[in-house]
Amino acid sequence: MKTALRALALVALVAASACTSDSKSSGGGGSTTTTWVGLVQGSDGVESGSLSVTAQTASPAMGRPGGGISLAAGDVTATGIYKRVTPTAATVDLSGTYNPDSDQLDLAGSGYTFTGGFDGQSRLEGNFTGPNGDGNFVTEKQTGSAQVFCGTYSGDDSGTWSFVVSNGTLHGQAQSDVEGVAAIPLDGTVNSQGHVTIYAPGSTTVVLATGDVTGTSASGDWTDPESGDTGTWTSSSSCAP
Numbered sequence: 001m002k003t004a005l006r007a008l009a010l011v012a013l014v015a016a017s018a019c020t021s022d023s024k025s026s027g028g029g030g031s032t033t034t035t036w037v038g039l040v041q042g043s044d045g046v047e048s049g050s051l052s053v054t055a056q057t058a059s060p061a062m063g064r065p066g067g068g069i070s071l072a073a074g075d076v077t078a079t080g081i082y083k084r085v086t087p088t089a090a091t092v093d094l095s096g097t098y099n100p101d102s103d104q105l106d107l108a109g110s111g112y113t114f115t116g117g118f119d120g121q122s123r124l125e126g127n128f129t130g131p132n133g134d135g136n137f138v139t140e141k142q143t144g145s146a147q148v149f150c151g152t153y154s155g156d157d158s159g160t161w162s163f164v165v166s167n168g169t170l171h172g173q174a175q176s177d178v179e180g181v182a183a184i185p186l187d188g189t190v191n192s193q194g195h196v197t198i199y200a201p202g203s204t205t206v207v208l209a210t211g212d213v214t215g216t217s218a219s220g221d222w223t224d225p226e227s228g229d230t231g232t233w234t235s236s237s238s239c240a241p
Helices: 002-017
Strands: 034-042 046-053 076-086 089-097 106-107 112-118 123-130 133-141 147-155 159-166 170-175 184-190 195-199 207-214 217-222 230-236
Touching: 034 123, 034 159, 034 170, 046 106, 046 133, 046 147, 076 106, 076 123, 076 159, 089 112, 089 133, 089 159, 133 159, 133 170, 147 217, 159 184, 159 230, 184 207
Parallel strands: none
Antiparallel strands: 034 046, 034 133, 046 076, 076 089, 089 106, 106 112, 112 123, 123 133, 147 159, 147 230, 159 170, 170 184, 184 195, 195 207, 207 217, 217 230
16 A cells, blocks of 8 residues: 555545635534544654644634634634644643634644644644644544544554544544655545445545444454555544544
8 A cells, every 4th residue: 555645645635626615614503612623643654643623713714724824803712632642642732823714723832833724614624843743634523423533554554544533424544654655535434333434535436444433443444446455444532632
């Protein structure tokens, strides 16, 4: 899967750049805040963990990930908790701003900066820099069913394998241990029986991995559709922020 990961990451990047959204999402239920939960992945595979972000708005706007620090008049307070799992366990408190109009998120704390945007539906994602290097994060709008799973995969290739599940939708990332290989997205579904189906980047039909969620644990098998490499994966929600 090491060589194919590069091709899969490129496919995912092209697919992501072609997707846009004009819709907005409301927190609903009388809430005055919006919270996202998800995962953090270092670009070199060394750093990983989970992330919780809360913005003081019930109506996050369509996102435009990336960019610099926002100082617009529409900014509201945002806070975060980064629960680092590797290379050493730590809890990092983050604070900063979120703009409900431009959808710019900027958080910082203990040498870390997180910058990203909301996709207008459920996902808040972007990039981070920190003492151990840089990488990216992906989070899902929190609901009563949201669960974060952090883990690893092994076999013909190995690395980290983490995702968040919310309302039957799965989003996450796999990062190879091989230096220079970009993280690939994990996008799929979890049905009412806990069965996991993860599709290859850019596809809704080609299966990359399957498995099952049982309580706070999840595991299964993966097959790289490009190279034919195979292996297993396992994750646990013990990393939840």
